[in-house]
Amino acid sequence: MxxxxxxxxxxxxxxxxxxxxxxxxxxxxxxxxxxxxxxxxxxxxxxxxxxxxxxxxxxxxxxxxxxxxxxxxxxxxxATPNAKQYDEALQVSLGIAELAVRWSFPKLDETDLAQLVDVLENLRVHAENEDRATNDDISDFLELLVRVADNELLATFTTSLVPRVKFLALTADEFIFWDVKHAVDPLAAAARGRDGEAGAAVMRSLARAVDDHLKTLRAARA
CATH class of the missing domain: 1.10.10.10 (Winged helix-like DNA-binding domain superfamily/Winged helix DNA-binding domain)
Structure with missing residues (x-):
């Protein structure tokens, strides 16, 4: 048989x-x-x-x-990470995150949404406590969105980008943008509404804030 x-x-x-x-x-x-x-x-x-x-x-x-x-x-x-490499990698990762948010939020099912909200809440807690685990939460956030976006090229690029950003983040704790916690509620609201454009707008605002933060730190160190 x-x-x-x-x-x-x-x-x-x-x-x-x-x-x-x-x-x-x-x-x-x-x-x-x-x-x-x-x-x-x-x-x-x-x-x-x-x-x-x-x-x-x-x-x-x-x-x-x-x-x-x-x-x-x-x-x-x-390799030995330096500040310039970190700035460049962070800039690219924020751009990728904006795309991932725009493409993934409309596709979120209830399971994905629940997982995303958990990741964002972890991010809030770690950022409030200035815990380096914030970097891992940001990576988890991006990787989840890329999976949901279901774009093979985006996924391939992110696979190499995420480890690089996490490695370069070892340069110094003060370069971590703890105020990322303020983006948690707007991102969660946009995700619940499956509003990719609203989520992308939050990411653009966050990118500008991070850029200003880094420029201020660089100027203080000069």
Missing amino acids: PVPKSTVENSPRKLLRDVVLEKMLAAIQDGTLQAGERLNDDELVQWLGVSRTPIREAIAKLVDYGLVEMEANRYTRI
């Missing part, structure tokens, strides 16, 4: 390079791998318990993300 089909859905298996990439990203974010630190193949093999091939594939991705610098026959090292 024919073999019956399984009723249990198999979750997709992650490629080794993706597992390695996730571990290395986490190590960069928590400071285990520090800016300027050289990466040694043998040490990475021992730490990660895999062969050189998936490690090199993951490193190639980290180079694409701007988190690792490589020069043939000289060095492979964790």
